[in-house]
Amino acid sequence: MAKTLTLKNLPDALHARLAAAAKRHRRSLNNEAIVCLEVGLSSAPSSAKQQLETIRALRESLGTCSFDPADIDAAKREGRP
Numbered sequence: 291m292a293k294t295l296t297l298k299n300l301p302d303a304l305h306a307r308l309a310a311a312a313k314r315h316r317r318s319l320n321n322e323a324i325v326c327l328e329v330g331l332s333s334a335p336s337s338a339k340q341q342l343e344t345i346r347a348l349r350e351s352l353g354t355c356s357f358d359p360a361d362i363d364a365a366k367r368e369g370r371p
Contacts, residue, residue, distance in 0.1 A: 295320055 297319065300308070312322035336344075 295324060297323055 312319050
């Protein structure tokens with residue numbers, strides 16, 4: 291069962307950062323706080339070595355793709371993101 295989260299007595303600087311992140315992600319302040327809590331509590335901190343191994347494995351899994359800069363510019367002009 292879902293529980294209620296009430297944000298009280300947040301320092302102004304933390305509130306501002308949370309509000310900015312919520313706006314950037316188009317979430318409510320409470321939803322942004324929940325996402326931040328989930329991310330922060332979901333995984334144990336990994337070492338720099340483990341993070342680099344993960345990044346390198348991801349890069350290798352992507353393969354090699356080359357994009358023509360002219361194609362990218364044309365797509366931008368067409369309104370594609």
